Amino acid sequence: MSWLETFRAGIEAVRAHRLRSLLTMLGIVIGISSVILTVGLGQGAQDEVKDQISALGSNLLIVSPGSSTSSSGVRGGFGSASTLTLQDATAMADRYVVPDAAKVAPTTSGSTSLTAGETNWTTSVVGTTTAWLDVRARALSSGRFFTAQEVEQAADVVVLGSDTASELFSFGSPVGQTVTVDGTPMSVIGVLASSGSSSTGSSEDDQAVMPIGTAKQVTGGSGSSVSTIYVEAGSAETLAAAYQEIDALLLNLHGVSAAAADFSISTQDSLVETANATNQTLTVLLGGIAAISLLVGGIGVMNIMLVSVTERVREIGLRKALGATPKVIRRQFLVEASVLGLAGGVVGVLIGTVGAQVLPPLIDQPVSVSVVATLAAIGTALALGIGFGVYPASRAARLTPIDALRSE
Amino acid sequence: MTASHLDPPIIELTGVRKTYRSGSIEFEALRGIDTGIDAGEYVAVIGPSGSGKSTLMNLLGCLDNPTEGHYRLAGEDVSEMSEAQLAEVRNRRIGFVFQQFNLLASLPAWRNVELPLVYAGMPRAERRERAIAALGRVGLSDRTENRPGELSGGQQQRVAVARALVTEPALILADEPTGNLDSGSTADVLDLLDELHASGRTIVLITHEHDVAARASRRLIISDGRITSDERAGVTP
Numbered sequence: 001m002s003w004l005e006t007f008r009a010g011i012e013a014v015r016a017h018r019l020r021s022l023l024t025m026l027g028i029v030i031g032i033s034s035v036i037l038t039v040g041l042g043q044g045a046q047d048e049v050k051d052q053i054s055a056l057g058s059n060l061l062i063v064s065p066g067s068s069t070s071s072s073g074v075r076g077g078f079g080s081a082s083t084l085t086l087q088d089a090t091a092m093a094d095r096y097v098v099p100d101a102a103k104v105a106p107t108t109s110g111s112t113s114l115t116a117g118e119t120n121w122t123t124s125v126v127g128t129t130t131a132w133l134d135v136r137a138r139a140l141s142s143g144r145f146f147t148a149q150e151v152e153q154a155a156d157v158v159v160l161g162s163d164t165a166s167e168l169f170s171f172g173s174p175v176g177q178t179v180t181v182d183g184t185p186m187s188v189i190g191v192l193a194s195s196g197s198s199s200t201g202s203s204e205d206d207q208a209v210m211p212i213g214t215a216k217q218v219t220g221g222s223g224s225s226v227s228t229i230y231v232e233a234g235s236a237e238t239l240a241a242a243y244q245e246i247d248a249l250l251l252n253l254h255g256v257s258a259a260a261a262d263f264s265i266s267t268q269d270s271l272v273e274t275a276n277a278t279n280q281t282l283t284v285l286l287g288g289i290a291a292i293s294l295l296v297g298g299i300g301v302m303n304i305m306l307v308s309v310t311e312r313v314r315e316i317g318l319r320k321a322l323g324a325t326p327k328v329i330r331r332q333f334l335v336e337a338s339v340l341g342l343a344g345g346v347v348g349v350l351i352g353t354v355g356a357q358v359l360p361p362l363i364d365q366p367v368s369v370s371v372v373a374t375l376a377a378i379g380t381a382l383a384l385g386i387g388f389g390v391y392p393a394s395r396a397a398r399l400t401p402i403d404a405l406r407s408e
Numbered sequence: 409m410t411a412s413h414l415d416p417p418i419i420e421l422t423g424v425r426k427t428y429r430s431g432s433i434e435f436e437a438l439r440g441i442d443t444g445i446d447a448g449e450y451v452a453v454i455g456p457s458g459s460g461k462s463t464l465m466n467l468l469g470c471l472d473n474p475t476e477g478h479y480r481l482a483g484e485d486v487s488e489m490s491e492a493q494l495a496e497v498r499n500r501r502i503g504f505v506f507q508q509f510n511l512l513a514s515l516p517a518w519r520n521v522e523l524p525l526v527y528a529g530m531p532r533a534e535r536r537e538r539a540i541a542a543l544g545r546v547g548l549s550d551r552t553e554n555r556p557g558e559l560s561g562g563q564q565q566r567v568a569v570a571r572a573l574v575t576e577p578a579l580i581l582a583d584e585p586t587g588n589l590d591s592g593s594t595a596d597v598l599d600l601l602d603e604l605h606a607s608g609r610t611i612v613l614i615t616h617e618h619d620v621a622a623r624a625s626r627r628l629i630i631s632d633g634r635i636t637s638d639e640r641a642g643v644t645p
């Protein structure tokens with residue numbers, strides 16, 4: 001009996017026992033779609049973080065206060081006395097001391113309340129220099145960024161994030177208008193283009209960017225300390241060199257040994273790594289849940305295949321009496337189990353992928369479908385179906401025809 | 409049918425015993441059977457219920473193995489064959505008709521009939537043609553697409569007969585084929601067996617009804633696992 005013939009007979013048998021086939025497939029469908037969705041959730045969270053980090057700019061070094069053993073590079077030092085100063089930033093910008101740093105943007109961070117007419121809005125304040133726009137790879141949707149002169153004079157000018165601008169000015173262009181910050185009127189000279197980060201409510205689009213001196217007056221920062229210094233290396237190749245140069249410079253300036261460093265330098269890669277390490281726990285947890293649901297699906301498949309084979313021992317006996325060899329019988333059940341497993345797998349993948357499209361807006365979490373996890377889930381379901389379907393069938397195939405025929 | 413003693417007997421049983429074991433209980437269903445059946449004979453095996461008739465037929469059909477003794481089918485010792493060889497022997501040489509019909513409920517009549525041809529490796533188109541021809545021979549040309557559930561008992565048994573003759577086997581084994589049928593259907597099925605016999609096939613018919621056995625040219629009477637009488641038509645009434 002040829003494979004084609006066996007395959008045809010397998011599909012026929014699946015169709016002949018519709019309800020049983022559906023029940024068998026149900027376990028596989030649930031298992032596979034939940035694997036796709038749970039792994040997709042973990043993957044989606046990782047991708048989102050990666051997106052956010054790459055949205056910071058390119059070839060970026062992020063210098064933060066505090067030793068490298070304290071994690072969370074971006075926000076390190078927030079609220080605590082900073083060990084990084086404006087002088088550090090100025091030294092880094094020196095072409096001769098740090099030749100591989102293309103641009104340096106020191107930033108302070110804080111938060112304050114802005115008032116435009118009747119409207120109040122609390123947002124984060126970023127104090128920085130002219131280089132910020134390039135280093136952070138941002139663009140303006142209208143107006144202009146502040147000039148070096150305005151930075152020097154700590155002029156009362158502000159550039160608003162796109163969300164901030166629309167919160168404060170529902171009508172007309174914000175550029176040229178005035179916002180009051182802590183009683184000081186400031187003129188809005190520009191609005192940032194949206195960062196394009198997919199996540200909603202990203203703080204990247206809700207902030208007020210001002211000259212660093214101005215921000216210090218507003219948020220009351222101490223002396224010349226800064227919270228983060230962003231450095232853009234000239235290219236990906238010079239990133240490592242820039243890292244070494246800045247490390248050496250700061251150790252020298254602060255007069256500390258490498259072991260006692262009071263600052264840390266992260267690259268985007270290292271940030272991604274740190275974030276992934278955190279996400280790993282989530283992914284493992286979700287993967288565990290998915291594996292359990294796949295296992296439960298597999299047990300369902302096993303159960304129904306066992307019942308189905310037991311039910312059909314008489315059929316096996318008859319087929320043997322009419323000339324089927326044990327090999328042909330085993331093949332028949334192999335094909336049936338594979339057809340069921342594959343069909344269930346395909347439906348499961350369909351439901352999983354549709355779910356991955358439908359779910360994110362509902363739960364406000366991105367879901368990205370992982371091809372590897374999908375293939376592994378199908379493989380597992382197939383293996384379970386085949387294993388548990390073929391084992392009892394090959395046992396039945398070894399019975400003498402008469403024992404099989406007599407069984408009830 | 410002529411010169412039958414010149415040909416080797418198609419069936420040769422020597423010292424065949426069959427013991428069933430269920431747990432510690434043993435039951436000897438066949439207690440030493442020695443007989444031969446020539447090609448072209450029509451043999452009825454008669455005996456009361458539980459005498460071992462079905463056990464004997466299962467051995468003749470290579471559906472089960474004897475506990476002791478030898479069975480030669482067309483000169484070959486069956487007990488030395490592998491599973492695959494036995495499957496081929498059943499497929500090529502033997503046609504079965506069971507009391508319970510043993511049709512697959514999910515398949516239409518012609519698909520049931522073509523099953524032995526599937527295992528013989530015949531191409532699909534030819535199988536269909538021969539299955540439909542076989543159904544024609546049993547008078548069911550208009551029922552080829554019906555599933556067994558849509559047929560009467562007599563029609564189902566005729567489908568089973570069509571399945572038994574579709575491979576043109578030399579030997580047809582029928583175990584109480586009329587046991588579940590009314591008298592009209594019984595006559596139909598027995599007429600079919602007569603026809604098959606007339607076309608040269610060897611037939612072994614198992615029954616406990618003497619009027620059914622009367623059609624055969626030879627009667628083996630079996631009781632408690634032994635052959636107690638072997639009568640040929642015309643020799644003994």
Ligand SMILES: Nc1ncnc2c1ncn2[C@@H]1O[C@H](COP(=O)(O)OP(=O)(O)O)[C@@H](O)[C@H]1O
Nearest residue numbers: 428430435437456457458459460461462463464
């Ligand atoms: N699988 C089996 N296990 C145990 N005993 C069996 C089995 N099959 C048949 N027997 C016993 O063997 C005897 C002969 O059975 P069987 O050949 O079916 O008789 P018949 O067909 O003449 O009615 C009976 O007593 C029956 O109970």
Ligand SMILES: [Mg+2]
Nearest residue numbers: 461462463584
């Ligand atoms: Mg019987």
